[in-house]
Amino acid sequence: GENVEQHPSTLSVQEGDSAVIKCTYSDSASNYFPWYKQELGKRPQLIIDIRSNVGEKKDQRIAVTLNKTAKHFSLHITETQPEDSAVYFCAAANQAGTALIFGKGTTLSVSS
Amino acid sequence: EADIYQTPRYLVIGTGKKITLECSQTMGHDKMYWYQQDPGMELHLIHYSYGVNSTEKGDLSSESTVSRIRTEHFPLTLESARPSHTSQYLCASHRTGYGYTFGSGTRLTVV
Numbered sequence: 001g002e003n004v005e006q007h008p009s010t011l012s013v014q015e016g017d018s019a020v021i022k023c024t025y026s027d028s029a030s031n032y033f034p035w036y037k038q039e040l041g042k043r044p045q046l047i048i049d050i051r052s053n054v055g056e057k058k059d060q061r062i063a064v065t066l067n068k069t070a071k072h073f074s075l076h077i078t079e080t081q082p083e084d085s086a087v088y089f090c091a092a093a094n095q096a097g098t099a100l101i102f103g104k105g106t107t108l109s110v111s112s
Numbered sequence: 113e114a115d116i117y118q119t120p121r122y123l124v125i126g127t128g129k130k131i132t133l134e135c136s137q138t139m140g141h142d143k144m145y146w147y148q149q150d151p152g153m154e155l156h157l158i159h160y161s162y163g164v165n166s167t168e169k170g171d172l173s174s175e176s177t178v179s180r181i182r183t184e185h186f187p188l189t190l191e192s193a194r195p196s197h198t199s200q201y202l203c204a205s206h207r208t209g210y211g212y213t214f215g216s217g218t219r220l221t222v223v
Contacts, residue, residue, distance in 0.1 A: 021173070028129050032209060034211040034212075036212075036214075037212075040151075040152070041151075042216075043202065043214040043215060043216050043217060044155075044202070044212075045214075046212065046213075047175050084202040087152045089155065091188075099145060099157055099170065100212060101157075102155045103149050103155070104153075105152070105153065105154060105155075108151065
């Protein structure tokens with residue numbers, strides 16, 4: 001079955017810096033890779049996703065890159081703000097609709 | 113508003129009690145899931161369903177059961193609650209090929 005590794009487990013940056021979170025997956029059949037943001041006491045929210053036919057996707061200050069050959073994908077947040085502080089989870093699934101397998105999460109702290 | 117709803121939000125019960133956590137979605141999604149999560153920690157898949165009358169156990173079945181009699185409803189039952197069941201339980205749903213929508217969760221405390 002699929003296994004998703006996520007690094008780092010914690011990340012502290014200064015406001016305005018960039019933050020990068022990396023994930024690797026094991027199942028070459030996986031072709032859907034979403035990222036979730038979970039603020040304290042709230043439910044996880046989908047912030048961006050990428051499918052295997054695309055190498056990069058951007059949405060304002062966030063971007064995701066995918067390297068299918070190496071089986072890894074990354075979340076990039078530019079110009080970080082204190083409200084970006086949260087736990088971020090990556091996940092992988094094959095598009096046939098199997099359950100998402102999540103990484104263990106990264107706690108991002110942005111200090112002003 | 114189309115969303116996924118979980119009740120109750122908070123629940124404190126005694127050891128040995130039987131409880132059912134409710135989850136309903138109004139988005140017509142065929143796939144639904146239950147995850148267990150300690151605050152801010154890893155999401156553990158407990159059960160999932162790909163449609164009516166279809167249920168499967170995840171990596172962490174946690175001595176619970178589920179049913180899927182209607183598309184919109186996916187309740188989780190603990191037959192005999194234990195302190196080790198104290199956690200947050202998140203329900204989610206989606207259409208094939210799209211990301212999950214999570215419910216707000218039920219925070220369960222077993223005393």
